Amino acid sequence: MSYALPKDKVIITVAQTGAITNKSMNPNVPEQPDEITASALACYNEGAAVVHIHARDAQGGNSSEVAVYQTIHDKIRAVCPLVIQDSTGGGPELTQEERINCLKAGPEMASLNMGTLMRISGKYIGIPWSNMPSEIEMYVTRMNSLGVKPEMEVYSHAMMRDVQELIGKGLLKKPYYIDFVLGMRYQGACEATPKTLLQLIDLLPPDTLFNCAAVGSAQLPITTLSILMGGCARVGLEDNVYYAKGDLATNARLVARTVRIIRELGKEPATPDEAREILGLAPRPATAKS
Numbered sequence: 282m283s284y285a286l287p288k289d290k291v292i293i294t295v296a297q298t299g300a301i302t303n304k305s306m307n308p309n310v311p312e313q314p315d316e317i318t319a320s321a322l323a324c325y326n327e328g329a330a331v332v333h334i335h336a337r338d339a340q341g342g343n344s345s346e347v348a349v350y351q352t353i354h355d356k357i358r359a360v361c362p363l364v365i366q367d368s369t370g371g372g373p374e375l376t377q378e379e380r381i382n383c384l385k386a387g388p389e390m391a392s393l394n395m396g397t398l399m400r401i402s403g404k405y406i407g408i409p410w411s412n413m414p415s416e417i418e419m420y421v422t423r424m425n426s427l428g429v430k431p432e433m434e435v436y437s438h439a440m441m442r443d444v445q446e447l448i449g450k451g452l453l454k455k456p457y458y459i460d461f462v463l464g465m466r467y468q469g470a471c472e473a474t475p476k477t478l479l480q481l482i483d484l485l486p487p488d489t490l491f492n493c494a495a496v497g498s499a500q501l502p503i504t505t506l507s508i509l510m511g512g513c514a515r516v517g518l519e520d521n522v523y524y525a526k527g528d529l530a531t532n533a534r535l536v537a538r539t540v541r542i543i544r545e546l547g548k549e550p551a552t553p554d555e556a557r558e559i560l561g562l563a564p565r566p567a568t569a570k571s
Contacts, residue, residue, distance in 0.1 A: 285511070286490050286559065290551040291543045292513040294460075294492060295324045296333040297532045299519030300343050300372035301403075307522035309531045312337040314349065318356040323533035324517075325361040328540040328550035331390070332363045335371070335519070336383070343372030345379035350386035362553045362565050366390035366432055369420060373405040381420060384427050389562050392460070393420055393431035395440040402467040410468060417443060421452050430562055432492070433459045436470035441484045448486055456561055457489040460515060463503060464496035473499035475506055482510055490560070496520050500535075505542055514539055 367383035464473030473495040493507035494515035504514035524530035
């Protein structure tokens with residue numbers, strides 16, 4: 282069986298909120314469940330297939346509360362069929378167990394960060410982001426037990442070693458799914474350049490689909506290159522709060538622009554159900570809206 286992305290399809294993931302961006306940076310960042318749901322519906326209507334979720338508390342801080350994630354999931358599933366992908370990155374103030382709490386709310390996918398990084402700038406400078414091999418294995422084992430597909434987030438070439446380790450130990454199911462996260466300098470990621478992305482693509486194991494997220498002004502050119510190279514694209518306010526210089530974005534506008542590019546290249550955005558089939562996910566949950 283071939284696990285290549287169909288030549289005429291691109292899966293768009295929208296990362297709407299993140300752990301760092303907030304309304305002081307862009308008032309369109311959705312923080313509360315109703316805001317996240319309304320934004321998700323708008324993104325679905327524009328052509329997104331997957332929604333990447335970070336939860337916030339009532340004050341806008343990062344939350345690990347299962348009830349908050351469950352509320353977000355239920356509200357999104359009531360209005361549209363997007364694939365729900367939770368973040369296990371969470372935020373600098375969350376413990377390992379808190380970061381993985383979201384799995385209890387039943388996402389279809391979850392991020393799996395593939396190595397330890399050091400925060401080198403910003404509010405949390407000097408604080409490591411721990412993703413040791415033992416912690417990665419604990420996360421993926423928990424995901425497997427709950428039927429959640431890992432979206433492996435790779436920030437540098439060295440993290441591909443940890444990907445190979447998981448494959449070698451039989452901890453991942455095909456097709457493997459990697460998201461290259463580039464340009465996130467404050468966490469030590471590789472720069473978002475065409476050369477970096479092409480190098481990482483060359484390191485992909487067989488039976489792997491890839492996605493690409495790039496931070497700030499690099500989002501548009503690097504995700505476009507990912508599409509050209511047979512990959513998928515992640516856009517959204519988690520990674521980039523501007524549509525253009527001085528023009529604050531919305532999640533839906535970023536999705537719509539990516540759809541226009543995809544169609545100019547003779548492709549189509551995958552629907553959520555097509556994305557489920559491509560990624561080897563179970564059919565849409567029965568509670569989800571058609």
